[in-house]
Amino acid sequence: MATVDWRDEYPFESSWHTLPDGNRMHYIDQGAGEPVLMVHGNPTWSFYYRHLIQAISETHRAVAVDHVGCGLSDKPQSYAYTLAQHTDNLLGLIESLGLSSIHLVLHDWGGPIGLGVAAKIKDRVKSLTLLNTGAFPPPYIPWRIYALRAPMLGTIGIRAFNLFAGPAIKMAMSRSKLSPLAKAGLLAPYRSWTQRVAVNAFVKDIPFSTSHRSRKVLEDVESGLASLADKPVQLIWGMKDWCFNTVCLERFKQHFPDARSLEISDAGHYVMEDARDEVIQGIQHFLGLQA
16 A cells, blocks of 8 residues: 655645744745735644645745644643734744735634734735634634543543544545545644644633633734724635634624625535635635735
């Protein structure tokens, strides 16, 4: 049997940004032109954007980041894996690369992280594309996620038995199944207890209670959306997503009433995987309108 090598679909040269604390963030930087900055969520990494990177790097500078603890970035075992820290890290990368006229593409946790940054540098943001994400305190609690927040047992489930990233390769799809190569790539950085430290931390950082450390940060992200209301916005949504479902989509429509909306009826949470052609074509068309 031939060996499945996820690098066959991820043929990019790696770049690294060293943070003030010494940890390194991995990112891909391909092509030239106005930058399209792709920010992933949990439990994915820049591999999630591999096909989009290849498609748009012909006309744009494609930059795809791995959060600290994710993908090929460093995975410190003692670290502030919080929304505020990830936001600061992304802002530091943008400053280091000197990015402007930025087209943001955000998925899952990449939404609040990227939108939090966008509100801080709104004059350098040119457009927003939001893929099955949020930017507000959770309007509901999926039981599958709530169960993994249980003290000790949740951590053991995620870090010892891979009960978050592992099931996601099936549960985040609806129209189709991931190929063996795609499964291998999405799971490649999360093979052990130490490698799953941020996967677990992201789950714990969801602010279900008003006293949670990230609640105020997330409320501030939502408040900051008003400052971005004049930007071109596109909402691309897999309508079979049980996590960031249509409640989140409708809430974004309230914040961005002029947004373009591409609603894919049979796609799940991993909409970039489940409806690749529609998503990439939608993004390319949207970027063309901003030229």
